[in-house]
Structures are given as structure tokens and as C-alpha cells.
Amino acid sequence: MKIVSAKKILAGNDKIAQANRELFDKEGIFVLNLLGSPGAGKTSLLEALLPRLGKSLPVAVIEGDLATSQDAERVAALEVPVVQVNTEGACHLDAAMVASAAEALDLPRGGILFIENVGNLVCPAGFKLGEHLRLVVLSVTEGDDKVAKYPPMFRKTQAVALNKVDLAGALDFDEAKVEADLKRLLPGGRLFRVSARTGAGVEELESWLREERACRFGNASG
């Protein structure tokens, strides 16, 4: 009988994540790990971003879900290459799942690959996938206490997209509280106010993604 400890699993994951990252760097692919609670609006935000980015850059998506291919179908409807990973109960994507998905995917060389993680504000924080940056989608409908209550997720990201801001007026949502909690956990982190549904703020997020990509790979593809 072989038993593998959690520490060894994480070390093994890091090694595969590193190999993923080397592949992405070699192919000039800027990779985002998109995280957030179930229903935060990760797929909706992709639906808002992909047509804009896709005008001048190759884009592709890896979708992670426990079950169904509903999210991949929404991305495929935009004629963007997509692979669905069903985690069969696992609460997060890991680097090996991403490596398999990348093999099956038409890689967006010189462009941007989005990896949409399983909807979960806890477990995916611990697993590197080979991404360059993380973006956590937090919706105002989840309440203004979530940054403080889920610190591992918000400590390990580079940016937060505060989504569904069009609904903020109907809620008792204290944005200053979110900002203060973020400043404490993630000094220097970026906060974008967006509505995937109305399109508000999506242009700013798009510009940031283009800049971050260009910082790493230049503007050759633009």
C-alpha cells in the first residue's frame, strides 16, 4: 500500500505547475487563474472579456467544474477554443488537470489563456496551476465581509474584480470595508469594479490584462 501525504501532493503539484508555466512562457501565452465563489460571475465576466480581447489576440479557456459542461458551452458559443475539465468531485483544479487540458486545447500562442477554476473561495487558493496571475471575482451580492472571512484566497491573488456592481444599490454593501480589508491582506493589489451584465468597468479590466500580458511578452501579437 502506498500513501501520499498532503505535503508531497502539494510539492508534486508545484513541480507540474512549473512545467506548465515553462510551456506557457515558451509559447508566449499569458495565463490567468480565475477564481471565486459559485455564482460570483466568472463565466459571465469571460463572456464580457473574450470578444473584446479576441479582436486582436488569440484567446482560449480551460473550464473547471465538478460536473456538466455548461460553462464550456457558453465559451464555445463565442467561438473561443475551450476545454472542459470535470474534476469528479475534487474541489479545485490542480496542475496535472491543467496539463492534460492544455494538451487537448488549441493553445492561444502569443495570446491569453484563462483557466476558470471550480467555484470555491477556499480550496483552489493552495494549488498553483502554472498561471502568471490570479484574478478573484467577488460579487457584491456575496456581502462585504468576504475578504476578511476568506483570507487565504485574497492573500494569494494579484487582483480582485468586484462584480455585479449594478446590483449594489439594492443591497447594504459597504465597498469601503472591502477596500480596507483588501489593503490589509493584499497591499498593492488591484481592485476593479465591474458588471459583467451591463459591461461597466470591463474596459478597464481588459486594459489591465493587455498591459500585464505586454509586460511579459511584448506587443508583437497586438
Next chain:
Amino acid sequence: MKIVSAKKILAGNDKIAQANRELFDKEGIFVLNLLGSPGAGKTSLLEALLPRLGKSLPVAVIEGDLATSQDAERVAALEVPVVQVNTEGACHLDAAMVASAAEALDLPRGGILFIENVGNLVCPAGFKLGEHLRLVVLSVTEGDDKVAKYPPMFRKTQAVALNKVDLAGALDFDEAKVEADLKRLLPGGRLFRVSARTGAGVEELESWLREERACRFGNASG
């Protein structure tokens, strides 16, 4: 070096959950495991239910969170006995955490104990705590695709509280889809439409909880 496999951990958890259940049964305490995504409205629903139930029944709460005692403070403000469990990174409560919390709690003998799990639509599904029933809180702002996308959680509950129905008008939310998916995964399961904020539907949920408690322990405490 000792290594404990996941299977053994679950078997060990089941054993402690069974002991919790025996304690709760002995003391005539009806126990609910309250589950759902971050921000689904679990604590808000407790804030709506506790003052109603507390009029004629002892009530108490165990709060599970990664960090902070914000939820416990909200319950304590209602003058309801509460213990906060900080899971230190764990993505779910387990039976041992509940056993420790129960020791620290002024137990609501003859009444109802709510155990609010960590906000997570995946991991808590696998861990019995010793509860009599599970109630999953799903908010309309999370979207109408969540039942199909997170089947383990919805297969293992007895009821679903569809929360924030006051916001449904502002969203493209297909309630029939949720109902159909639930019927498939959870035949005979109950679906309550509620708004913790406006109070809509809370009375029906309260009645159901009273009935389920009375079925097990009779009306002596009423």
C-alpha cells in the same frame, strides 16, 4: 511517522459524528447543518429565523469560518448562545470540531441547534457532523445553474432554501430550471423560497423546522 489516509479520516469522522448524534438525541436537541456558498445568506437566514424560533424553543448556533468571529457576533447580538469555530484553513467543519464546540456551548436542550458550515458548495458535503437534517441555502444571485454544477452538495441535503428571491426580478433567473435539477438529484426534497432580508417565506421555513423537530422529539418543549 504516521500517515492517515483520506478513507480513514472519513471513517473516523463518521464515528465522531455518530457520538455527536447520540449526545444530541439524548438531550432532545434537533440539529441542522446549514450549508451554502460564501454569501448565500446563511447567517442572514439565521438572523431571520432565530428570533421567531426562540420565542418558544431554546436555540443555539455553532458558527464555522476560516477566520474572524463576525458571524458569531451577529448571532450573539440576538442574545442566542453561540460558539465560533475557526477552521484555520480547513474548507469545511468536521465532527470533531463540532464535538469541541458543543462542549463549549450552552446546549439548547429540547430545542434546535444550527451548525453553520464554512461557505463552500463542495467540501462540506462529505463530512457528517451528527446533524439530523441538512439545509442548503442557495441564493438567486448565484445563478440558476448551480444545482446541476454542484451535484454532491444537492444530493446529500434534505431541503434547499432559495434565498434573496426579492432580487430575482433584477436577474435572469430561471426558477423552473432549479426545480427540475433538484427533482432529478433530490427526489422528495423540499424547496423553500425565502428572502432573509424582507422576511418573505421565512414563516414557512420556520414551520417546517418546528414540524421536523416535533417528528423526532415531540411537542413537550413547545
